[in-house]
Amino acid sequence: MSAAGSAASARAAAAIELPGPDVPDPMAVPARRWAILGTGWIAARFVESLQQHTAQRVVAVGSRSLRRAEEFAREHGIERAFGSYEELVAADVDVVYVATGHLDHLAHATLAIEAGRAVLVEKPMTPRLDDTRSLVALARARGVFAMEAVWTLALPRYSVVRRVLESGMLGDIVEAYANLGERLVDHRRAMDPAQGGGAMNDIGSYALMFANEAIRGLEVLAAHGERHRAGDGGEHGAVGAFHALLGDGSGRIATVSASMLADTPTTAFIAGTEATLRLDGPFYQPGPVVVRFHAGASAGRELRWDGEALGHTQLFWEALEVARCLDAGLTESPLRPLDRTLETVALMERARELMGDPLPR
């Protein structure tokens, strides 16, 4: 290459930077009145996050037990406590956060939507495709806002990921990968097959969601799961780990894996013809974005966006997205449209079919 040519390549390389996140100022998003349905682990993290970082108001909590609702309200400084979910959704609130177990999302989100409340429903929106279709149809028929609480997609980190993908700097996408593993064998709900426990609903859903965001039109080609062998020879344990291979029929592939039997690096990547985007673990939480070029003028160059690994303290971003959508009069979030939720649930269902992991009825 000539001297002029190398100088031009150096300038081109220097000009490439990772775009920053396009997110609102958390305190500037107008407050909505939130009701919390269910008082478990994620409900507490969600409330703490909203209260610490935003102007959103958590005004009511509902539990199956009035005593438990009052205890949660006291702990978190919430004005109103209800001893049933029915009473909660009838209260004067703008949006209900459904934070019960996977198999209860359908009933509890239905309750809220039928009361005319906007809903943010914990993931998976429901674990079954038919149920998710019913819920989506109900929300659309009533003109009520509904969103699956995939907090990952509302994080500044994923705003950067989207902007990198939109910029085309990776070239043509060729392959995606996501792994998520946390040893959770003693977690009573998450490992109980009767409650939809196992690696798919709690964590596998993130890995499949990621692959489906990276490559559109994926189908599950193969999936294999292993049951947790807890003293019964493994026959009745939840499928605690699985691997799945996906393809789009046009030469693009993805590999996802999830485990509640082992701590694994929990990283993800999206590889293109020009560069590869890498998310260090845990890929579905706040953290950095790295893009490494292997072709063109920038070959060998690595660009970073340095997001801090702040864990579940950052759940509030999904609430801001809901408040922003309600303000704009939207009934779905462009970050997690309901069709995208249906796609992920379809992949989950197909993978479970292939690995022989039916849900309880």
Ligand SMILES: NC(=O)c1ccc[n+]([C@@H]2O[C@H](COP(=O)([O-])OP(=O)(O)OC[C@H]3O[C@@H](n4cnc5c(N)ncnc54)[C@H](OP(=O)(O)O)[C@@H]3O)[C@@H](O)[C@H]2O)c1
């Ligand atoms: N975004 C994330 O990072 C994240 C993390 C963890 C979990 N999640 C999701 O959040 C959901 C809840 O998970 P969690 O870990 O918070 O669960 P959890 O601690 O077990 O809480 C679930 C809540 O559901 C209510 N509930 C209603 N019917 C119930 C029943 N028959 N048995 C037990 N509880 C019942 C209970 O509230 P009351 O007793 O007050 O009625 C309970 O506190 C799951 O779908 C999970 O996928 C998301």
